[in-house]
Amino acid sequence: MSVSVLGVRHHGPGSARALRAELERLKPDVVLIEGPPEADELVALAQDPDLQPPVALLAHVPGEPSRAAFWPFAVFSPEWQAIRYAVGAGVPVRFCDLPAAHGLAVPAEDSEEAGSPGDAAGDGDAGPAPAGDDPAEEERARAVRIDPIGELARAAGYDDPERWWEDAVEHRGDTPFQVIAEAMAAVREGHVPDGYEARREAFMRRTVRKAVKDGFERVAVVCGAWHVPALADPADPAGSGGDGGPAGRGRRGWGAGLPPAKADDALLKGLPKAKVELTWVPWTYGRLAAWSGYGAGVTSPGWYHHLFASPDRPVERWLTEAAGVLRAEDLPVSSAHVIEAVRLAESLAVLRGRPLAGLAEVTEAVRAVLCEGDDLPVELIQRHMVVGERLGQVPDTTPMVPLQRHLREEQRRLKLKPEALDRELDLDLRKPLDLERSRLLHRLRLLGVDWGSPQESRGKGTFRESWTLAWRPEFDIDLIEAGAWGTTVPSAAAARVRDLARGGTAGRGRSGAPGRGVPAPGTAGAGGSAGSGGGVSLADLTGLVERCLLADLPDALPYVLEALSARAALDSDVTHLMAALPAMVRAQRYGDVRGTPAAGLASIVDALLTRVCVGLGGAVTGLDDDAARGLLGHVDAVHAAVGLLDSAGDEPPKGRWLGALRAVSGRSDLHGLIEGRIVRILLDTGELDAGRAELRMSRAMSSGHPPARAAAWVEGFVSGGGLLLVHDARLLGLIDGWLTGLTPEAFVDVLPLLRRTFGAFAAPERRAIGERARSLGTGATTAAAAADDIDDQRAAAAVRTVLEILGRAS
Structure with a gap:
């Protein structure tokens, strides 16, 4: 009987290649892999050619899928290669980590067991330490957080653990499993596993004992390198269990120097348990990258995939592919660029004492030669190649809801x-x-x-x-x-x-x-809440009507319309009604465009608009600056929505809305922002002629009003766009006269308001207004002077020509 404990780095291409070779040499009759044992029945799907990595095992609690976890696998993951070897050789595969039923039994935020060394990369990426005031406990917590790869890298004189791992393992072409086991034993010396880590390793040992008890003679255990000392006999650090060793060691059997089965059973007794279901799901290389928030231990999955798939001349092949990516974006890259980039990468590796150019060297070569120092194309290479674009695939036989x-x-x-x-x-x-x-x-x-x-x-x-x-994913x-x-x-x-x-x-x-x-990341299950406290707002319901029509759900629409009618009848806040109306109008329009029946929408829209028009007078009373700005947005939205409604009938919607605006426009208690905007709307729609609009503006800018109110009036008036001031010299002259007549103190007060107002205009509008204002300031022309200088006889000829073009000549 032999037990070989093979320590790997999760998602390490060098480990994956060496592990495959080692399994072919050992020819085990059972393979144990770190992972949830509930997934044992899913291993057979790895034979299906439609199961293409990157994929992940997904564990979730039925009825509570918010409690879930993923175990990702890429083609360069040692665990995936172990699975592929086993199913190809007809060898049983068992997962040996602590069952997901225990890990998902308690929500993570309620559990102190948030992680353990080796969780992400098999290299000592420790989770949160236990809380406590005991100095010894704190010291033990710090020990848990040891990064063994970092410790070994520092011992070798490296300041970058990733670079050391590439030089010592990935670029070698093989992984010395016995050396890694001895190194991990040295790093873990004096380390006491915490409760959760201890239970994980106890369950791994239990799984190995069961495999031995079931009669398997050659057992291969594939786990994160951190766990090797906990699974390999201290007297046999390579984990051979007597294979090829002295006769005495072989007779003694595996595990004689490890904690006894009784102690492991005591650790595992009474663990909380939940019913879980597992399946395969597609994964992405972007989700394998640590920067995406998943922390799977791979910052460059595309590069690792390349190292695994192209062991022969990887640098040359990588830079050739990078040139292809750049050429696809119409960037000029020649063969000479590639040759020089290869030379530079190899030269950098020699200068830095590396056995092979790594990602840092080829990236510098790409930036300096292929991209000629431009970082933007380098980002393109990063996205397409370093991280990668791969999305996995699962077969139809995979268990699914x-x-x-x-x-x-x-x-x-x-x-x-x-x-x-x-x-x-x-x-x-x-x-x-x-x-x-x-x-x-x-x-x-x-x-x-x-x-x-x-x-x-x-x-x-x-x-x-x-x-x-x-x-x-x-x-x-x-x-x-x-x-x-x-x-x-x-x-x-x-x-x-x-x-x-x-x-x-x-x-x-x-x-x-x-x-x-x-x-699994925390997200909202359905795109946000429709309400709180058992209620739902009017705006939410109208938005739901719109979404229901977009999704073509006629069976659900009556329920939403019924709820909307009931909610609108009880809502007395005019701003709520104004917020709801635009979505309802869009929904009615979408129903027409998509051919979706929207029966009942017209009557609801008509009722909402009627209530808005009736209540508008009360809504515009007693507003402060913030409330006025909020109401301004509602007024603009309702005005735009009313313009989409059918104007046929004795009392068209647009006429009712403009009538309501006229009724409140002359009130003296209006906020300047609201009054200015209403006057502008009435002017644009022809409800107010230019002379009366000029009179309203002149009155708003008289010295009887505070400068701040006048500035707010101007902001509301021009919020529809600044071209009106370009084409109407009289209105611009009024603003210019008011502004130049301010005292220095008042000018300082209103300047920020006016700057915000005019700063919202497009650059051509600002430039045109500036040119017209300059001509006003020099006295070259004014509105009155321009009217006096008109030659009626010359103008009449031009008017006749324009009328003929328009077909309106008498």
């Missing part, structure tokens, strides 16, 4: 392939395929699966939509959670809408489990 399976079918039917990198998608809603794609993406957003993010359309017309698509968690609402995407989205209309919450944040598994 019905909602996941239906989405896969819809993705195939609609030809929407999930991709890791952002992809722009423009849809023409007049085409049936694009319309169905839009509906799918909107339905998924209602379920909290933000695969597509809507962007501002680059085309004209309401029949166009633009999206940015990017698939994220955590979407599988969202789909599992949304599976409680239905078995298909439309039915689940409709059920979710009905729940939101009743005031349901949008989802729960997720908490992950400790261990090597990567915790």
Whole structure:
């Protein structure tokens, strides 16, 4: 009997290649791998060619998918290579880490066991230390946080642990497992595992004992290098258990120098346990990168993949591929560039005493030669090659909830392939395929699966939509959670809408489990809450109507409209009604464009607008600056929405709205910002002629009003755009006269307000206003002088010509 404990670095290409060779040499009859034992039944799927890494084992608690954890695997992960070897050789595979049922039994925030050395990279990446005031406990906590790779690198004279690991292991082409075991034993000397780490290693030993008891003669254990001293016999640090050793060692058997089984059983007794389910899910190289927040121990997965896949001349092949990426972006890169870049990378490696040029050297060569010192193309290489664009794939035989399976079918039917990198998608809603794609993406957003993010359309017309698509591994968690609402995407989205209309919450944040598994990130399950405290706001309901129409959920729409009618009847706050109206108008319009029936919307819109018009007088009374600015946004939004409504009928919506604005425009208690904006709207719509608007402005800027109010009036008046001041010299002259007549003290007070107002204009508008103001200041022309200097006879000829062009000549 022999037990070989092979310590690896998770996601290390050198470890993966050496492990595969070592397993082929040892020819074990069982392989034990660090990971959740509940996944033993899923190993057989590794034989399916459709299971393509990067993939991850996903563990979750049924009914509570917010409690979940991932175990990622890339093609260069030693564990994945161990699985591939075992299934290819017909050798049983067992996972030997602490079961996910224990790790997920208690939410991470409620557990002191948040991690342990080796969680992420098998190299001593310790989790939080136990709390306490005992100095000995604090010292032990500091010991837990030891980074063994960092310790070994410092002992070798390196200041960069990653560089040392590449030089000592990755670039060697083989991994000296016995040397690594001895090095880890030295680093762990005097280390006392904490409760959680001790239980993990106790369960690993229990799994090894069971394999030996089951009659396996050659046992291979693949685990993070940190755990090797806890699994290998101290008298046999290589973990051979008697294989090829002295006869006495072979007779003694494995584990004689390790803690007894009784002690391990005592550690594992009484652990909390939850029912869990596991499956394979696609993963991405972006999620393997430490900068993405997942901390899987790989900062450059694309580079590691290259090292694993191209052991022969990796530097030359990498730089050739980098040249191809740059050429695809129309950047000039020649073969001579590649040759010089290879020479530079190799020269840097020699100067730095490295056996092979690493990522640092090839990146410097790319920057200096291929990119000629420009960092922007280097970022392109970083994104496409260093991190990588790969998205894994799982076969149809993988266990899935019905909602996941239906989405896969819809993705195939609609030809929407999930991709890791952002992809722009423009849809023409007049085409049936694009319309169905839009509906799918909107339905998924209602379920909290933000695969597509809507962007501002680059085309004209309401029949166009633009999206940015990017698939994220955590979407599988969202789909599992949304599976409680239905078995298909439309039915689940409709059920979710009905729940939101009743005031349901949008989802729960997720908490992950400790261990090597990567915790699932906390996100909102359905794109935000529709309400709080069991209620739902009017604006939320109107937005839900719009989303319901976009997603084509006619079965759910009546529930939302009923809730909206009830809520609108009880809401007496006019600002709430004004906030709700624009979304309702857009929903009515979308219903027309998409061919979706929107029965009942017109009556609700009409009722909302009527209540807004009636209550507008009270809403504009007694406002401070912040409230006035907020109401200004509502006034603009309602005005834009009313312009989309049908103007037919005896009392068109636009006429009612403008009538309400006229009724309040002459009040003396209006805030300057609101009064100025209303006057501008009435002027633009023809409800107020230029002379009366000039009179209103002159009155607002008289000396009887404080300068701050006059400045607010100007801000409200010109907030619709500055071109009016360019084309109407009289209005500009009024503002100029008021501004030049201010005292120095008053001018200092209103200057910031005016600067904010005019600073919002486009640069050409500001320039044109400045030119007109300069001519006013020099006295070259004024509005009155210009009127007096007009030659009526010469002007009449021009007027006749313009009328003829317009077809209005008498």
